Amino acid sequence: MSKSIRLDRLLSNLGYGSRREVQDLIEAGYVVLDGEAVIDSDEKIAVTPDLPARMTVEDEPLDPPPGLVLMLNKPEGVTCSHKEQGPLVYSLLPERWRARNPAISTVGRLDKETSGLLLLTDDGALLHRIISPKSNIAKRYDVTLDRPLRGDEAKVFAAGTLMLEGEDKPLLPATFEAVSEKRGFVTITEGRYHQVRRMFAAVGNHVIALRRDRIGGLALPDDLASGDYRVIGEAELKLVFSYPG
Numbered sequence: 100m101s102k103s104i105r106l107d108r109l110l111s112n113l114g115y116g117s118r119r120e121v122q123d124l125i126e127a128g129y130v131v132l133d134g135e136a137v138i139d140s141d142e143k144i145a146v147t148p149d150l151p152a153r154m155t156v157e158d159e160p161l162d163p164p165p166g167l168v169l170m171l172n173k174p175e176g177v178t179c180s181h182k183e184q185g186p187l188v189y190s191l192l193p194e195r196w197r198a199r200n201p202a203i204s205t206v207g208r209l210d211k212e213t214s215g216l217l218l219l220t221d222d223g224a225l226l227h228r229i230i231s232p233k234s235n236i237a238k239r240y241d242v243t244l245d246r247p248l249r250g251d252e253a254k255v256f257a258a259g260t261l262m263l264e265g266e267d268k269p270l271l272p273a274t275f276e277a278v279s280e281k282r283g284f285v286t287i288t289e290g291r292y293h294q295v296r297r298m299f300a301a302v303g304n305h306v307i308a309l310r311r312d313r314i315g316g317l318a319l320p321d322d323l324a325s326g327d328y329r330v331i332g333e334a335e336l337k338l339v340f341s342y343p344g
């Protein structure tokens with residue numbers, strides 16, 4: 100069942116302006132639904148996923164309504180935070196989206212120097228379901244190392260006994276597949292602080308580049324350039340849960 104809300108509230112929650120500002124926009128005839136201008140700010144609008152195909156604001160399709168899920172190809176050098184200084188992942192999204200309520204947040208975090216697949220959503224329940232240890236979602240990272248592999252990394256990571264410095268609980272088993280002397284794919288189901296970098300530090304190596312290319316069964320598409328994002332739908336979202344660790 101779709102939720103209905105006042106048009107001015109819908110637009111203001113989507114970041115189009117204050118209630119007063121969007122009321123002016125509506126009264127001036129800039130908001131069109133199914134081919135007709137809606138000029139009453141208090142008109143109740145059913146918030147359905149097809150709304151962007153039916154509503155325009157100043158001749159542009161309405162932004163995606165709440166329940167938005169995005170995949171972003173995160174570049175190195177941007178931070179997954181709403182608060183920190185310096186370039187933030189949110190600066191890669193349209194400016195208006197940064198004023199949305201509920202706000203769009205990253206689903207977990209990648210380090211500033213990690214690149215690759217990052218999900219963002221304004222759906223708090225979904226976010227928690229993805230990051231919950233109970234969901235046991237496998238995340239794959241393409242790792243480039245400073246020194247040649249020792250050869251026992253896969254065995255050490257799979258054992259479920261590896262203890263990271265400063266921690267008192269061993270890591271869950273992880274898989275590692277070498278692709279060259281200094282490169283491989285590691286798949287983990289946890290999300291501890293700097294986990295992959297610390298795993299390689301624990302086996303005497305140093306990660307020089309880290310890129311996430313999979314979350315569950317969802318792969319980072321080759322045609323999504325660094326810094327680009329796109330909205331994902333039900334089918335792709337299902338893939339996230341389709342490949343537990």
Ligand code: URA
Pocket residue numbers: 208209210211213292293294295296297309
């Ligand atoms: N492990 C890390 O060390 N960094 C990340 O960003 C993700 C996993």
